[in-house]
Amino acid sequence: MLKGHQTWIFENRPVLHSCAAIGGPFEAAGPLSADFDLLHEDIWLGQNSFEKAEKRFLEEACEFAIRKGGLKKEDINVFLSGDLMNQIISSSFAARTIGVPFLGLFGACSSSMESLAVASALVNGKFAKYALAAASSHNAAAEKQFRYPTEYGAQKPPTAQWTVTGAGAAVVTDSGDGPYITSATVGRVVDMGISDPFNMGGAMAPAAVDTIQAHFRDLNRGLDYYDMIATGDLGKVGHRIATDLLTEHGLKINEDIFTDCGLLIYGDNKQVFAGGSGCACSATVTYGHIMNRVKKGELKKILIVATGALLSPMSYQQKESIPCIAHAVSIEA
Amino acid sequence: MLKGHQTWIFENRPVLHSCAAIGGPFEAAGPLSADFDLLHEDIWLGQNSFEKAEKRFLEEACEFAIRKGGLKKEDINVFLSGDLMNQIISSSFAARTIGVPFLGLFGACSSSMESLAVASALVNGKFAKYALAAASSHNAAAEKQFRYPTEYGAQKPPTAQWTVTGAGAAVVTDSGDGPYITSATVGRVVDMGISDPFNMGGAMAPAAVDTIQAHFRDLNRGLDYYDMIATGDLGKVGHRIATDLLTEHGLKINEDIFTDCGLLIYGDNKQVFAGGSGCACSATVTYGHIMNRVKKGELKKILIVATGALLSPMSYQQKESIPCIAHAVSIEA
Numbered sequence: 001m002l003k004g005h006q007t008w009i010f011e012n013r014p015v016l017h018s019c020a021a022i023g024g025p026f027e028a029a030g031p032l033s034a035d036f037d038l039l040h041e042d043i044w045l046g047q048n049s050f051e052k053a054e055k056r057f058l059e060e061a062c063e064f065a066i067r068k069g070g071l072k073k074e075d076i077n078v079f080l081s082g083d084l085m086n087q088i089i090s091s092s093f094a095a096r097t098i099g100v101p102f103l104g105l106f107g108a109c110s111s112s113m114e115s116l117a118v119a120s121a122l123v124n125g126k127f128a129k130y131a132l133a134a135a136s137s138h139n140a141a142a143e144k145q146f147r148y149p150t151e152y153g154a155q156k157p158p159t160a161q162w163t164v165t166g167a168g169a170a171v172v173t174d175s176g177d178g179p180y181i182t183s184a185t186v187g188r189v190v191d192m193g194i195s196d197p198f199n200m201g202g203a204m205a206p207a208a209v210d211t212i213q214a215h216f217r218d219l220n221r222g223l224d225y226y227d228m229i230a231t232g233d234l235g236k237v238g239h240r241i242a243t244d245l246l247t248e249h250g251l252k253i254n255e256d257i258f259t260d261c262g263l264l265i266y267g268d269n270k271q272v273f274a275g276g277s278g279c280a281c282s283a284t285v286t287y288g289h290i291m292n293r294v295k296k297g298e299l300k301k302i303l304i305v306a307t308g309a310l311l312s313p314m315s316y317q318q319k320e321s322i323p324c325i326a327h328a329v330s331i332e333a
Numbered sequence: 334m335l336k337g338h339q340t341w342i343f344e345n346r347p348v349l350h351s352c353a354a355i356g357g358p359f360e361a362a363g364p365l366s367a368d369f370d371l372l373h374e375d376i377w378l379g380q381n382s383f384e385k386a387e388k389r390f391l392e393e394a395c396e397f398a399i400r401k402g403g404l405k406k407e408d409i410n411v412f413l414s415g416d417l418m419n420q421i422i423s424s425s426f427a428a429r430t431i432g433v434p435f436l437g438l439f440g441a442c443s444s445s446m447e448s449l450a451v452a453s454a455l456v457n458g459k460f461a462k463y464a465l466a467a468a469s470s471h472n473a474a475a476e477k478q479f480r481y482p483t484e485y486g487a488q489k490p491p492t493a494q495w496t497v498t499g500a501g502a503a504v505v506t507d508s509g510d511g512p513y514i515t516s517a518t519v520g521r522v523v524d525m526g527i528s529d530p531f532n533m534g535g536a537m538a539p540a541a542v543d544t545i546q547a548h549f550r551d552l553n554r555g556l557d558y559y560d561m562i563a564t565g566d567l568g569k570v571g572h573r574i575a576t577d578l579l580t581e582h583g584l585k586i587n588e589d590i591f592t593d594c595g596l597l598i599y600g601d602n603k604q605v606f607a608g609g610s611g612c613a614c615s616a617t618v619t620y621g622h623i624m625n626r627v628k629k630g631e632l633k634k635i636l637i638v639a640t641g642a643l644l645s646p647m648s649y650q651q652k653e654s655i656p657c658i659a660h661a662v663s664i665e666a
Contacts, residue, residue, distance in 0.1 A: 001458075001459045001460070002410060002459060002460050002461060002462065005410060005434070006410060006411070006434040008460045048651075049651055051647060051648070051651065052651070077335060077338060077339060078339070078519055082437075082439070084420075085645065085647070086419040086420070086645045086646070086647060087417075087419070087439065087441065087643065087644065087645035087648075088439050088643075089643070089644070089645045089647065089648045092522060092643035092656050092658075093643075093648070093653070093656060095521075095522045095643075095656070095658075096522040096524050096656040099521060099522070100521060101338070101339040101519035101520060101521050102519070102520070102521060102522055102658060103438070103440070103447060103451065103519060104415075104438065104439040104440050104447070104643070105436070105437065105438055105439065106415070106420065106421045106437040106438065106439045107436070107437050108420065114436060114437070118436065118451065121454070121455060121458055121460055122454060124458060125454055125457060125458030125460075126334045126335060127334070127335050127341045127454055127458075128335060129335065186411055186434035186435070186436060187434060187435070188428075188432060188433060188434050188435060189425060189428045189429040189432070189435055191429050310420065310421075310422070310425035310426075310428075310437070311420065311422075312418065312419045312420035312422045313419070314384060314418070314419060314422065315384070315420075315422045315426070318381075318382050318384065318385070320426070323425050323426060323428070323429040325425075325428075325435060
């Protein structure tokens with residue numbers, strides 16, 4: 001049911017039945033490596049293009065999530081997925097392989113929680129017994145499409161972020177012992193006029209804040225409700241801006257519980273500049289590291305606020321600023 | 334509720350509260366011109382790029398649908414939209430203008446019914462009082478991105494189709510006198526190995542047939558249930574293939590009720606080769622012409638089967654065939 005203007009409460013308590021995270025060599029070298037289900041040494045995955053490699057990451061994440069849940073592909077009623085590639089070819093071609101009913105989504109890096117929110121709504125509304133939600137990104141494929149091919153060796157400013165290579169997937173179903181997906185807040189597009197594609201974190205921070213505000217306003221809930229509030233890929237720059245903006249708006253968030261998947265995934269590695277990004281950033285950190293902490297009992301109530309920068313190279317070339325969005329999903333053990 | 338493996342029945346009877354169709358000069362010259370809410374003589378709409386013009390078409394369709402429903406933007410709980418542009422910038426930038434919670438979708442030309450299906454599921458599940466579903470396309474923007482800039486004057490084969498310039502939008506709500514959105518069948522990706530981007534109708538026909546078969550199988554319904562079954566943009570070539578495939582599969586469909594939005598929109602105009610295509614093809618024909626016929630009482634039960642070709646220029650260059658999909662939505666007066 002709808003609470004407030006933009007928050008969904010899942011009163012039938014859909015369950016996050018199983019999930020999986022797959023990463024590449026750079027993710028394997030990071031502090032969360034033990035939380036991945038599979039890590040590849042080769043960013044090509046034996047394919048002849050980065051795009052095809054990304055599709056394989058996504059297929060593997062889906063296969064693992066299905067298998068870990070003791071299910072078969074045929075059990076899945078609907079597959080929801082999004083990615084950064086033009087016409088979301090990673091998702092569409094993975095959907096061809098998986099062969100189940102498919103709804104393609106695009107929310108840039110917010111696609112991870114967009115797919116989980118809609119999957120949960122469909123399960124809650126009894127339109128699916130099993131819904132599969134996923135998202136993927138690939139560093140080299142994203143660099144080629146959005147910036148410069150990495151072979152050019154172009155310099156980057158310190159506000160730049162590093163696109164995660166990998167994919168995350170989750171199966172949502174209508175019954176079980178939890179963890180439960182309890183609510184979702186659908187974000188509005190927020191654009192503060194930033195047009196620098198090397199400062200995505202700064203551009204996206206106001207969208208994250210807008211959605212966090214809406215979530216707590218709609219649910220009339222205190223900021224101390226959650227054990228962890230994790231944004232998707234704001235990185236160092238965006239995380240600081242978001243913290244400041246929340247304080248300005250009277251939402252004094254405890255710094256111990258407020259974090260960002262883009263800060264967690266690579267730790268202090270200076271090579272990633274301001275932190276991780278890409279659809280796979282929040283997808284792999286949530287479905288790997290964070291859900292493992294939930295399963296261990298370290299976290300009981302979490303809010304994932306996946307952020308997305310909805311630009312295209314074309315919109316940037318046409319001097320448009322960057323419209324941003326954030327979708328939040330709460331998961332409770 | 335779920336019926337069979339992939340069909341949703343909307344037991345709370347969401348209502349297609351209001352809808353609108355906006356077109357360009359080529360659509361104004363076609364046989365359905367009287368069914369558009371607004372027709373523009375200028376494909377630029379006063380903008381300095383085709384992409385920005387497409388965004389304006391989409392914004393106008395949404396504004397008309399909201400206004401015709403006696404509503405304001407603030408009443409809309411969620412806006413669902415998709416288009417053909419890379420990173421669906423038409424939808425994302427229109428969402429910035431409209432300023433309501435946004436879920437971006439991508440199903441290529443099936444986005445029209447994908448957005449209507451998900452909007453109806455959200456209203457049925459009480460996650461939205463008012464949901465806005467839309468889709469857009471622009472001939473010149475699509476030609477530039479997927480084929481050649483029109484200024485090149487490249488020759489096309491007779492299987493090619495003409496991307497519709499325009500947008501369609503609908504407001505779905507939880508009560509009213511109808512027409513009601515009664516069910517939706519989510520399609521699977523079907524790929525028969527066709528890799529010619531100038532024969533989209535031929536590529537998409539098997540996906541349309543797969544979804545039509547699933548719809549009637551899941552609902553255990555006879556083919557004579559509907560007054561009209563309209564596919565999205567199969568055009569002359571695809572429509573003939575779909576008719577033949579249905580017959581082969583033992584589904585003898587009455588030719589008087591089986592049509593295609595891509596055949597309807599431009600009539601016998603030879604300049605469009607095999608017919609219309611693009612997200613706006615099924616969106617404008619459904620939300621203009623067909624819904625006007627429903628309102629007049631000429632049609633009582635219709636099934637729209639929007640078809641989508643999920644390729645990208647990159648996937649085509651990498652020698653991939655074209656994965657296709659179709660989503661069906663039934664509307665009953």
